[in-house]
Amino acid sequence: MDWLPSRRAPLWLLLGALAAAGCASQPVQRDGVSISDPYEAQNRRVHAFNKALDAQVIGPVANRLKGKGDAPRDPDAPIGPLQMVINAGRNLSLPVKVVNGLLQGRPGNAGQNLTRFAVNTTLGLGGLFDPAADGFGVTERDTDFGETLAVWGVPEGAYLELPVLGPSTQRDAVGQVVDLLINPLYHVLDGGESAAVFGLRVASKAGDRARFGDSVDGILQGSADSYAQLRLIWLMNRRHDLGEERAEYDPYDDAAIDPYAE
């Protein structure tokens, strides 16, 4: 794609930024979770923008996509157009996950994603349906280049909130750019096709937003400090997904809290 950074130079700049990330700032312990957020002021400005965008554009569009049907769906009922878009977009995300699985030295995961891509692209009519999971129990192994960097031992770096894309870290932001560069689809498809793939990926993300809208609204619009809440929840979940160590918080060991202390 023309508008993607296609030369090598930006990659080296990014890796340089990443090297700087390691010594960005001292993380602080907040609510039992280690948080490094030296760009908090800037991040909060981006957060205000993202929150307004979500309230005024993404949320309403997502709600329209979802339609009125709030009732639980019969799992055996045929899937609707929203689920088909989500499926197709997710299917197109698989090739780069295969590449990342290999880069992480996890050929099993790479093979599973490759099998899914092959089955769903053919039997699943271009990924609209998910026979790989429904018929063969082959589920997706979600991953990205941010995880590859984590496997390679690159530190997480500072917390970032990116415009539109939302919560990230320095390591994951680099990962998101590299994922575009190493995505095999963008290398085999021409400009128009790549744009179509990219559009479908965006639509799929919007579909996910529609499905889990209540949870997003709860955090973004219902929290006293939605920036801090989103930062905390996202970091805990991301670290869990990457299998990084978690500090187990024991309130009974906290003298300021334990009501049973004597």
Added chain:
Amino acid sequence: MIPTTMPRSTLMPNDRRGFLRGLALTGAVAAMPWRAFALDAGGARALIDRSLGEVYQVINSGQPAPQMYQQFEATFARYADVDVIARSALGPAARQAGAAEFAAYRQAFQGYIGRKYGKRFREFIGSRIEVTGARPLKSFYAVTSVAYLNGRAPMEVEWHVSDRSGQDLYFNIIIEGVNMLASERAEIAAMLARRQGDLAALTADLQQAG
């Protein structure tokens, strides 16, 4: 706090009765049956199984939402160590609060949790949560479970159960790494800051929140 060298097996519930009575908690605590033995993996697991059974009964009852929220709150109060969760969420301010002031906050907090998490019940219609195991961790037990929700990858849900209150109660739920106690600590801290540290004002806000 209790010195960590103290053998925990000697902390029979009876030793704590006098102290707990002094805490001026609700009468409900006194009405609960006391367990005569220390917490183990089986007991921790059974607690979560019972709690989930009640929650699913409410979810599948098809009642109007506000009644469901009340019943979620009652289940939470029965199976969770609300005192420690509310205290932990409030942080250092809990130490400075008077007994009556804290009790009012604790009651409001309990209702807020019932509504906030109860509002998500639709995601759980037609789902199931399987308890998969229990292991000792620090001073408590971690009960692991997997939630199977419609159209979603299975989620890991971990429950932390302690008998420090004199009963087996859970004090934390960790869903895919997201720790309920930590996120409520951050949320309550933000709500308290918005009220310049005024606990009574926070309590009033909590009665509406969730």
